[in-house]
Structure formats: structure tokens, C-alpha cells
Amino acid sequence: MxxxxxxxxxxxxxxxxxxxxxxxxxxxxxxxxxxxxxxxxxxxxxxxxxxxxxxxxxxxxxxxxxxxxLEEAVFDDKTNQASTEKGRIAEEACKLIGKGDSVYLDGGSTTLGLARLLKDRTDLTLVTNSLRAAAELADSGPKVLLIGGELRRISQTMVGPLTSGVLGQVHVDKAFMGTMGFCLRSGLTTTDPNEAYVKNLVADQAGQVILLADSGKAEKVSFARVSDWDAIDVLVTDGNLPKLFAKSLRKRGLKVLLA
Amino acid sequence: MxxxxxxxxxxxxxxxxxxxxxxxxxxxxxxxxxxxxxxxxxxxxxxxxxxxxxxxxxxxxxxxxxxxxLEEAVFDDKTNQASTEKGRIAEEACKLIGKGDSVYLDGGSTTLGLARLLKDRTDLTLVTNSLRAAAELADSGPKVLLIGGELRRISQTMVGPLTSGVLGQVHVDKAFMGTMGFCLRSGLTTTDPNEAYVKNLVADQAGQVILLADSGKAEKVSFARVSDWDAIDVLVTDGNLPKLFAKSLRKRGLKVLLA
DNA sequence: GCGTTTTTGATCGTTTTTGAAAGAAACGCA
DNA sequence: TGCGTTTCTTTCAAAAACGATCAAAAACGC
The missing domain is CATH 1.10.10 (Arc Repressor Mutant, subunit A)
Structure with missing residues (x-):
């Protein structure tokens, strides 16, 4: 009719x-x-x-x-200050995600860049402690699970012991972690012990732990110790990482990807 | 046809x-x-x-x-719509919060109004499943704990069984709940069973359960059953609630406050 | 068959949506 | 800057859709 x-x-x-x-x-x-x-x-x-x-x-x-x-464009530039590098790192990391994977996304600007690349990946299950990552995927994208916990205002992430409640009930194939500093001797460090606690919990139970960090974080040491290098499977960083550094990590069994 | x-x-x-x-x-x-x-x-x-x-x-x-x-259209209409009433309800509810209380804030537009009133209450501990409430208090205010769980996009809340992970570890003095409909016969109902699940968990362990709902929700029945009236201690609503309705609830032992 | 309950259609006042018109603001150009 | 044009906001009235109510019609149980 x-x-x-x-x-x-x-x-x-x-x-x-x-x-x-x-x-x-x-x-x-x-x-x-x-x-x-x-x-x-x-x-x-x-x-x-x-x-x-x-x-x-x-x-x-x-x-x-x-x-x-226009406004947003300005804002985006800010978050991605070293945006070209962080963006490339995020893109490189994105290639590591297979179809149907369940992934954990840590807080931080680099991982946030990765979140932006996942808006069409409805096949994924994403676990995160980052409110910004969740906001980024608020309208569309993967199934999103947030771990609970205390809100750390400065980073807009959920941290502390309460996070074990949800983290104990899920498993992820790949965990993409950020860090404030990484150092050959001291391993990974971050500013807040509660934040470190969460990273540890995640690293313990993820199938594969992938560290996203620009080379500017190399040999920087922050306050709270997160983990040693043997907890990390892959490091995705940029080409400015000293070659000796990369070599040393590869000798320890890590895969080092330069974006 | x-x-x-x-x-x-x-x-x-x-x-x-x-x-x-x-x-x-x-x-x-x-x-x-x-x-x-x-x-x-x-x-x-x-x-x-x-x-x-x-x-x-x-x-x-x-x-x-x-x-x-039309997703947010529905939600946002609600935030604007009877905003004066919802605002008054939120203000009335705010008076119920004592110094140092730990409170739970449910998702929904009315409770979101309450969140806005708590920006200066650094004495409180606030537990919530609402990303919007968390965003509202992202910069200042009470200590915020988010319960984890699956992100329900339409309401921007965390729902489902995973929420028990955090909820099992905390206790709140007062829980402020929203609802899609409340009815003398059917009790409280909402649209999503997973959402209902969370409300139940919270109601079970909160010291006092306070329902915030404008009178437009009265005698409305939605899909998923949340709880019966005996789970509720206080109802804060507006003056348009039929007097018989209020009387009937008071007879059941509820405190009914008209904002 | 007969009384009762449920369903239906009509009516009325109210709310929502729409289009038009007039004045204010923003824009493009010299 | 000034000016004409376009676009925007505000306001108002008509039209469409709505909820509430009531009486007729249909379905039901006995």
C-alpha cells in the first residue's frame, strides 16, 4: 500500500x-x-x-x-600533548586486540587514546577503572564493565582495595596498562599506592599484560612501586627509547614494540 | 495489512x-x-x-x-521536565543526610539532583552506581566510591551481578533510591532487571532506604520488579501525591515527606 | 435469559506540536 | 565601521494529539 x-x-x-x-x-x-x-x-x-x-x-x-x-578540538590537543606519539602508541596497541577479546584498560592519557579507537569494536568486552574511558565509550562501542572502588579525583579512576570485588570475578585476555615511570632497576612505579594496588591486581590475572608508555617515562621513578618487569609481557612505546633499554628488556623476555 | x-x-x-x-x-x-x-x-x-x-x-x-x-532524549527530558519538583524533592532529601553519614546514591534524574547538592559536603562518604553522579562530584565533594559492574548505556549506571563485588564490602547509613514507577499493589518497578538487581542489593544492606520519586511515578508499573514497600523506610515526593496514597503508605509504617 | 464485567467509542478540556510573524542578533561585504 | 541580508529568538494562535470521563455495546458467567 x-x-x-x-x-x-x-x-x-x-x-x-x-x-x-x-x-x-x-x-x-x-x-x-x-x-x-x-x-x-x-x-x-x-x-x-x-x-x-x-x-x-x-x-x-x-x-x-x-x-x-572548535572547543573540543583544542581540548583534544591538550590531552594529546605529545599526541602524535601517544596516538601512535595507541594505534600500535590497538593492533594487538583480537576479535572478541576481553581487555582491561588502565587509566591515563595513553590508554584513553586507545579507548577512542574502540568506538566501533562492539565485539569486545572492556573492563576499566577509568571514568574517562567509560565516558569516551558512553554511547557506543564494546560492552563496558567498570571495576568499582574509591574515586581518585586527580586521575578520574577507581582505586583501592574495593576494586578486588569486581576484579576477582572477571578475567581479561589482555590488559593495557599505563604508568608514571618505568626503570630498568626499579620496574614500574606510579604516584599513588592505591593506584598501584589496582594495577597489581589486574596484572596478576590478565592473560597478557601490555604496558603503554611514551619514552619520556623511561628511567623515571615515582613514589609507589607497581611491579617488576616480569609481570609485563609487552611494552609499546615510541622510537625515542634508548636502544640499550629496549635490548635489555628483550633479553628479559619482553616484546618491545616501537610505534 | x-x-x-x-x-x-x-x-x-x-x-x-x-x-x-x-x-x-x-x-x-x-x-x-x-x-x-x-x-x-x-x-x-x-x-x-x-x-x-x-x-x-x-x-x-x-x-x-x-x-x-530515543535514548538520552528520554533521560534528558526527564532531567528538565518537572525539574522544579525534582529539585525540591532533592532538597528535602538532602536534609535527611547527617554529618559524616555514608550514603548510597542510585542512578536517575532525581538522585542526580541530590548529587548536585553535595558538592560541599566533604564530610560524607558517597557510594553510587551512577556515572553521572560521579561526574557531578568529579572535582570536589564527598569521598566517592563507585560500585563496579556492567555499564548500562541508557542510564549511565553500573548494573548486574558484578556489582555485588563492591556492595558486599560496604555499608551505607542511608540509601537514596530512584524508581521508574511505584504502585500500592505492585510496589517498586523499573525498566531493567539488572538495574532492579542492584537496587535490591543496596536496599538489603542499607541502614535506611529512602525513595525519591515525583508523584508522576505514582501507580505507574514498569517491567522489572524491584521490591515491596516494606523494604522502604521513607518516601520523599511532591505535594501532588494523592492523599489517599500517602495515607495508605503511612499506615504501612513509611514516613512520607512532601517537598 | 439476565445481571455483571469488560471493552469500546464519543466527547470535552488540556497539553503538545507546529507554523507564521515581528523584532533582535549575527553575518558578509564594502 | 556601516549597511543590507540572512538567520535567530520570541511570541502567539491554530492544529493535532492527549488523558479523563461517561454511556453504549459486547462478552461473560450463571
């Missing part, structure tokens, strides 16, 4: 606009009016609602995706 | 609507009226029933599948 131009329901129309913005990156009010056969007033109202819901960002004459916001 | 000469039975019609919504993703009241040859009043009643049974989600002019329901 052919419908004589059956009108579209309001929520359906808004969903249409939302996906259009997502696909095109930008839409114009006038285009929407012609395509959707409603008045500009209605279009504007729709955009207003969608903006309130955080689905898009209105601009003069139309709307753009949240990602396209 | 082909019509039998004889009228069809009501349950048969509803099943038809249900499968239509499932297939099409969206249906319009007017279309249903024409195809089913019944009045709009009947269609509306059918949709109402199907919605109560969790089979679909009503929207202005029709209905959509539960999967299609």
Missing part, C-alpha cells in the same frame, strides 16, 4: 537529523527544511532539543557534530 | 500492534486506527497497556520499540 506522504513523527525526525549530523558532520537549517518538509521553526526547535541532549552543536545556519566543535 | 471481515479480539489486536512495532520500529496512532478499524481511544489504550508491559515506548503520535527509544 502506498502511503500518501505520511507525516513523520517528531522523535523520528529528530533521530533523522541526529544521524544526518553524525554522517555529514554538518547540516544547514535550510537543507533540513526542504528535505523534511517542515517549517524552519520546527527545525530550529529540533536542533535546540538535540543540542540540549548533547547530540550536536548548533552553529549559525545549522549544526555540527560535537566532535567538530 | 489485510483485514478479516469479522472484528478481531483485543489481545489479538495488541499482539498485532506489538509485532508491528517490532518490525517497523515505529508506528503512528493514525495508521493503526485506519488499519485496525477501531477508534483512536482504543489504540491509545492498547499502547498504554503495551507500554506498561514493557513491550514498547510511547511517543507523541505513536510508539517505538524499546531499542529505538
Amino acid at each position: 502506498i502511503q500518501p506522504a505520511s507525516p513523520i513523527l517528531a522523535p523520528q525526525r529528530r533521530e533523522l537529523i541526529r544521524s544526518l549530523v553524525k554522517d555529514e558532520g554538518i547540516v544547514r537549517v535550510e537543507d533540513l527544511r526542504q528535505n523534511l518538509k517542515v517549517s524552519v521553526a520546527t527545525i530550529r526547535r529540533d536542533l535546540e532539543i538535540l543540542e540540549e541532549n548533547g547530540k550536536l552543536q548548533r552553529i549559525h545556519g545549522g549544526a555540527v557534530t560535537m566532535e567538530n566543535r | 489485510i483485514q478479516p471481515a469479522s472484528p478481531i479480539l483485543a489481545p489479538q489486536r495488541r499482539e498485532l500492534i506489538r509485532s508491528l512495532v517490532k518490525d517497523e520500529g515505529i508506528v503512528r496512532v493514525e495508521d493503526l486506527r485506519q488499519n485496525l478499524k477501531v477508534s483512536v481511544a482504543t489504540i491509545r489504550r492498547d499502547l498504554e497497556i503495551l507500554e506498561e508491559n514493557g513491550k514498547l515506548q510511547r511517543i507523541h503520535g505513536g510508539a517505538v520499540t524499546m531499542e529505538n527509544r
